[in-house]
Amino acid sequence: MSGDLASRHSYDETPHTSRSEMVESAEGGAVQIVEKQVQRRIFKIIVIGDSNVGKTCLTYRFCLGKFPDKTEATIGVDFREKAVHVDGEHLKLQLWDTAGQERFRKSMVQHYYRNVHAVVFVYDMTKMSSFENMPQWIEECDRHNLNKSIPRILVGNKCDAVDRVAVNTNLAQKFADSHNMPLFETSAKDDEKANHVDAIFMTVAHKLKNSKPMMPPHLADFVPGEVPRNVEYISLRGSPHHRGLQTAARGQCGEKSDCGC
Numbered sequence: 001m002s003g004d005l006a007s008r009h010s011y012d013e014t015p016h017t018s019r020s021e022m023v024e025s026a027e028g029g030a031v032q033i034v035e036k037q038v039q040r041r042i043f044k045i046i047v048i049g050d051s052n053v054g055k056t057c058l059t060y061r062f063c064l065g066k067f068p069d070k071t072e073a074t075i076g077v078d079f080r081e082k083a084v085h086v087d088g089e090h091l092k093l094q095l096w097d098t099a100g101q102e103r104f105r106k107s108m109v110q111h112y113y114r115n116v117h118a119v120v121f122v123y124d125m126t127k128m129s130s131f132e133n134m135p136q137w138i139e140e141c142d143r144h145n146l147n148k149s150i151p152r153i154l155v156g157n158k159c160d161a162v163d164r165v166a167v168n169t170n171l172a173q174k175f176a177d178s179h180n181m182p183l184f185e186t187s188a189k190d191d192e193k194a195n196h197v198d199a200i201f202m203t204v205a206h207k208l209k210n211s212k213p214m215m216p217p218h219l220a221d222f223v224p225g226e227v228p229r230n231v232e233y234i235s236l237r238g239s240p241h242h243r244g245l246q247t248a249a250r251g252q253c254g255e256k257s258d259c260g261c
């Protein structure tokens with residue numbers, strides 16, 4: 001690692017990426033193009049919830065602006081990044097799209113919960129059990145000593161499937177209130193809800209803006225498509241849609257591979 005990185009971290013342990021930006025500068029009436037080093041703070045956001053609730057689709061929608069053509073069960077973790085602009089500052093949101101299936105997550109769990117800045121809990125509005133399992137996801141965060149003060153939000157996904165909605169909004173709102181979280185009901189699939197999905201993650205970004213990310217150099221230096229040092233289980237054989245992702249094929253029923261079909 002470069003001395004430059006070491007000095008960055010001896011300062012305030014705040015992870016930054018720096019990149020060059022060409023900016024216009026007006027000096028003495030003449031407009032010049034000058035190169036400026038831009039420092040960006042990186043925030044790690046984990047997205048957790050049962051398998052099949054749409055975590056991959058939500059992060060994909062936010063980072064790539066569309067619903068994926070096809071999805072496969074996440075194995076371990078998938079990373080997506082998006083640079084956002086909040087109140088005059090460029091931030092980088094690093095989304096950790098985690099596997100919902102126990103067998104695909106157990107060896108990775110301790111990595112998910114290290115140096116987390118925010119948590120997005122996701123349930124499927126058409127599947128009551130995914131909502132009923134929320135306390136277990138919260139418990140898992142507590143077991144891994146996640147700081148209680150970091151932003152947490154609750155997202156009910158698949159609101160487009162109006163005929164199949166099983167989780168009542170009032171019930172979800174009560175749960176969210178009791179855990180001091182904002183609730184959003186949305187759809188990764190519905191193109192008309194694209195702005196809403198953006199707004200959800202931007203809400204997190206605004207909450208994070210005033211916090212100071214603390215992350216050791218090995219994670220701060222994460223580059224999409226590269227394996228963060230000390231994370232052993234990430235495969236880089238991903239499709240272009242699933243960079244850094246190991247996936248499992250769905251069964252014929254369209255469910256993920258543990259459905260037994």
Ligand SMILES: Nc1nc2c(ncn2[C@@H]2O[C@H](COP(=O)(O)OP(=O)(O)OP(=O)(O)O)[C@@H](O)[C@H]2O)c(=O)[nH]1
Nearest residue numbers: 051052053054055056057071074100158187188189
């Ligand atoms: N109707 C509808 N289907 C969705 C939506 N989001 C995701 N899906 C579907 O739900 C299934 C699961 O989506 P994923 O994003 O892979 O779910 P996941 O939570 O990442 O699952 P794991 O990787 O196993 O943890 C896929 O068939 C998606 O097409 C949505 O907003 N509406």
